[in-house]
Amino acid sequence: KNEVEQSPQNLTAQEGEFITINCSYSVGISALHWLQQHPGGGIVSLFMLSSGKKKHGRLIATINIQEKHSSLHITASHPRDSAVYICAVRAEGGSQGNLIFGKGTKLSVKP
Amino acid sequence: EAGVAQSPRYKIIEKRQSVAFWCNPISGHATLYWYQQILGQGPKLLIQFQNNGVVDDSQLPKDRFSAERLKGVDSTLKIQPAKLEDSAVYLCASSLVTGATNEKLFFGSGTQLSVL
Numbered sequence: 001k002n003e004v005e006q007s008p009q010n011l012t013a014q015e016g017e018f019i020t021i022n023c024s025y026s027v028g029i030s031a032l033h034w035l036q037q038h039p040g041g042g043i044v045s046l047f048m049l050s051s052g053k054k055k056h057g058r059l060i061a062t063i064n065i066q067e068k069h070s071s072l073h074i075t076a077s078h079p080r081d082s083a084v085y086i087c088a089v090r091a092e093g094g095s096q097g098n099l100i101f102g103k104g105t106k107l108s109v110k111p
Numbered sequence: 112e113a114g115v116a117q118s119p120r121y122k123i124i125e126k127r128q129s130v131a132f133w134c135n136p137i138s139g140h141a142t143l144y145w146y147q148q149i150l151g152q153g154p155k156l157l158i159q160f161q162n163n164g165v166v167d168d169s170q171l172p173k174d175r176f177s178a179e180r181l182k183g184v185d186s187t188l189k190i191q192p193a194k195l196e197d198s199a200v201y202l203c204a205s206s207l208v209t210g211a212t213n214e215k216l217f218f219g220s221g222t223q224l225s226v227l
Contacts, residue, residue, distance in 0.1 A: 033216065035216075040220065042220045042221070043154075043202065043204075043218035043221075044218070045215050045216045048215060086153055088153070098156050098159075098167055098169075099154075099156065101153030101155070103151070103153050104153055
């Protein structure tokens, strides 16, 4: 079983829909990252969370440390949001270098 | 602010050949990471540098992979000899502060390696 699980693996939405991507992890963490990867490999860091909730534009990320779960929400989705969204956690106590990545959720937003 | 620069963007080689990738992190970023991302999977850490010292190379296949960051700035990752299973995107990332609550990672565009 992977230490970081994302769901769904693939998601197709119509423009304007509210989107939720989930991330569950099985290790104790000091931080959780949400990343966006566009075709061609470029990765952009969206959020870094250690508790609570963060909002940036149409993106909202929440984390529940007790339940070991985080969600990424996109409001009023747009075709330009189409990308792979990756959850990554930094485990407590381990090497600071080692982020554990989920396999990503591929989002396609249709016009 | 200039981002993380990587080159080449694409590389196609035959198995048993050698290949090298180059990364220039954001100026002032002490921490540099090399990740391997196989198609359909999340990135896997190969090596982490703090300045020019290695912090974590536990997942680096040292029989064929090597990396250096001699002056604490640019880094090179080498594969010698390459195997078919090395086909992947090799991502370089840097950060100013590692492990802190305000850490943010910056990724390069990656080098897509195809081993034939």
